[in-house]
Amino acid sequence: MRYIDQDELRLPDGWTDRAQAASVAVLAGADPDDYAGVWRDLKDFLADLFPEKKCWYCETPVDRADNAVDHFRPKGRVGDAANIHTGYRWLAFDPRNFRYACTFCNSRRKGIEGLTVGGKADRFPLLNEANRLYAAGPLSQETPELLDPCQLHEWELLGCRQENGKPCATSQDPVEKKRAETSIEVYHLHYEPTCKKRHAVSVQLMADVEQGKLLFPLSRTDNAMQELFTIVARKIRRAIDRKAVFSGEMIFLLKGQRHVDHPWIQKLLEA
Ligand SMILES: [Zn+2]
Structure with a gap:
């Protein structure tokens, strides 16, 4: 993982208007997935923020890119929420909530070798669950457990073992270590291949x-x-x-x- 500067994102002509219209429809009850074309149209622009079109989570080139736009805060159901959470729908078309990701990091799947399970899907654990947002509000209220490539120094908390290439935490601080270990599992960074x-x-x-x-x-x-x-x-x-x-x-x-x-x-x- 490396730092990705979201301020460098260039939006195509007319995109903001389309996102705005989709956002209004979704807040009125429409399914965000019916407007998936809106975030898919940003795929190549997001890919351009990191050389070689690498996945922002695992740094391997994204070759099959159907679902390459991940919503950092899930747009649908949130698996980790203490109460029923129908998703951060108000962020479904916010470019700052988009992360460019490979299928292995983005979709839940089992590894054939090594018996690993991972993939982000609807996961979004917090360190302060009691402060989770269920409606639009200041994001600073939440402390995400997942390491975010769009934060300046969080990538430095991830390393790997020289002897087998398995990912590991780089910090002994209990919170930083926990964040790295959760991220390894949720992003499936320990996928054997x-x-x-x-x-x-x-x-x-x-x-x-x-x-x-x-x-x-x-x-x-x-x-x-x-x-x-x-x-x-x-x-x-x-x-x-x-x-x-x-x-x-x-x-x-x-x-x-x-x-x-x-x-x-x-x-x-x-x-
Ligand atoms: Zn990846």
Whole structure:
């Protein structure tokens, strides 16, 4: 996961008027899904906010994109609500409630391998359930449990294990840890085929870091070694770039490799 700046979203001509009309109809009792074309028309514009059309939750490219627009606060039934909740219908056409997501993160499903279950669907747990909104009101009243890619630093709470690519919390703080663990389950980030891909990427990163650590001391006195070191350093930089798959988790792994003898690692993280 990485930070997505929603202020960069560009709306197509006439979209705001259509959203407004749909919103009025839904507040008068219509089913939001009858106006699904309205949010679907924003799909490509949302995808443009993150390179390579990656899913905002798991950072894999979205290839099957029928339901790629997720409502962060569900537009229909809310599974986690203490009382019957018919959905945050008043946010059904609010672009700030949209997240671009792959089918695995967005839809509830069982993983065939590893027996995992996940997918967001109607999930929206809160840390303060008593303050849940059942009608339009200030969103700041709610404290979502799910990590939100549209908040500046929440993505930093998600990492992965180098040895198997499984996602993990990066913080020991009990609340932050709980939020990461719930997000892993709800977004199905522990889906086994995804973990395998994440592991393959982390194996490559670690091999490059190891090579970088060998070359760095030699590069100071040897021009040929300097050249080789630069090639490896650039490769590591590419692995943590916003364009790369699982770049958030790779940043977490690279942070763990920082060492006083290798100041170049911190420099790459800041580059
Ligand atoms: Zn995803």
